[in-house]
Amino acid sequence: MSNFPFDNCAKSKADFEIIIRQVTDYMVNMEYRGFNLTGLFRGQGRDCWKLIPKIARQYKKIELIEKTEYEIVNDFYNCMIDEDLMDAINNGLKRVKYEKDWLLIQQAQHYELPTRFLDWSGAWKTALCFAVADEWDDNCPGHFWICLVPDKFWIGAGNSAYLEEDPFKYEKTIFLNSSMPHSGNPLIQIAQRRKGTQNGRFCVQPYSKVIFPLEEQDEYRPFLHKIVIPADSKKQIREELASEGITKEALFVSEPFDPSVAVRYKEIAEKVKVIIEKLSVKYAIAVS
Numbered sequence: 461m462s463n464f465p466f467d468n469c470a471k472s473k474a475d476f477e478i479i480i481r482q483v484t485d486y487m488v489n490m491e492y493r494g495f496n497l498t499g500l501f502r503g504q505g506r507d508c509w510k511l512i513p514k515i516a517r518q519y520k521k522i523e524l525i526e527k528t529e530y531e532i533v534n535d536f537y538n539c540m541i542d543e544d545l546m547d548a549i550n551n552g553l554k555r556v557k558y559e560k561d562w563l564l565i566q567q568a569q570h571y572e573l574p575t576r577f578l579d580w581s582g583a584w585k586t587a588l589c590f591a592v593a594d595e596w597d598d599n600c601p602g603h604f605w606i607c608l609v610p611d612k613f614w615i616g617a618g619n620s621a622y623l624e625e626d627p628f629k630y631e632k633t634i635f636l637n638s639s640m641p642h643s644g645n646p647l648i649q650i651a652q653r654r655k656g657t658q659n660g661r662f663c664v665q666p667y668s669k670v671i672f673p674l675e676e677q678d679e680y681r682p683f684l685h686k687i688v689i690p691a692d693s694k695k696q697i698r699e700e701l702a703s704e705g706i707t708k709e710a711l712f713v714s715e716p717f718d719p720s721v722a723v724r725y726k727e728i729a730e731k732v733k734v735i736i737e738k739l740s741v742k743y744a745i746a747v748s
Contacts (some may be wrong), residue, residue: 464685470604471693473588473700479687480584483606490701497608498616500635500661503591507601507688510673511526515574518745528627529565529575530628532743540618541733547645548728550652558621565627566638566662567581571736574745580607580635583659586666586711589701592694593708608665609635609683633669633680636662647721650729651711
């Protein structure tokens with residue numbers, strides 16, 4: 461049960477606009493009282509899905525998740541090298557010891573490979589789009605999650621101290637807005653562009669916690685509020701968002717922003733698709 465004074469069901473974009481105003485007012489009120497909160501949002505198309513990352517849905521044992529995440533990310537990186545796609549990877553500026561590793565996991569995640577990073581967004585309409593985007597889920601309710609993150613768990617874009625620690629051995633729970641400093645040509649770094657377009661944020665947990673749904677962990681449950689989207693409301697909301705240009709296709713950045721890189725962008729997209737399919741077979745991952 462939520463601790464927040466927000467509605468727990470919404471049937472239209474207008475309903476969500478009212479709720480978001482409530483959230484904003486609540487955060488302002490809490491700031492006056494000396495509590496800074498960062499609002500994050502996540503949409504899920506099926507009400508049976510828990511707040512656990514994809515890799516924890518696929519693999520149930522902590523040791524296997526730890527081993528497999530490392531292997532998937534490294535296989536992904538080696539495949540990108542083999543296919544001459546390093547210009548499509550942002551390696552950062554390499555100013556901090558583990559910067560490249562943190563960035564690589566985030567980019568693998570935005571290519572839809574399973575990691576223990578749980579996607580959130582700083583933009584509520586993006587999250588709402590993901591909750592209603594897939595027509596094949598129109599027969600079941602969706603969930604729209606709000607997470608009001610206290611400062612002690614929040615790492616903003618200006619904080620780079622976490623980059624000094626190995627992400628594969630990281631033992632803290634954080635909500636992360638990575639600045640992802642550019643290296644190479646950002647116009648053709650598709651995963652990087654997806655993260656930016658989606659206002660992407662992440663919840664990162666240690667392997668010891670990642671198999672447990674976030675909403676069932678006592679320490680983090682108080683930050684969360686769930687809104688149910690009735691199944692028969694999804695189509696209307698999807699159309700309302702589409703009228704503003706907010707669609708799943710747009711959020712996945714299917715087309716380049718700059719026509720001058722169109723040929724290379726298409727080549728990268730096609731090669732990465734083959735890599736993801738190859739890794740999906742190897743690790744028995746469901747291809748989205």
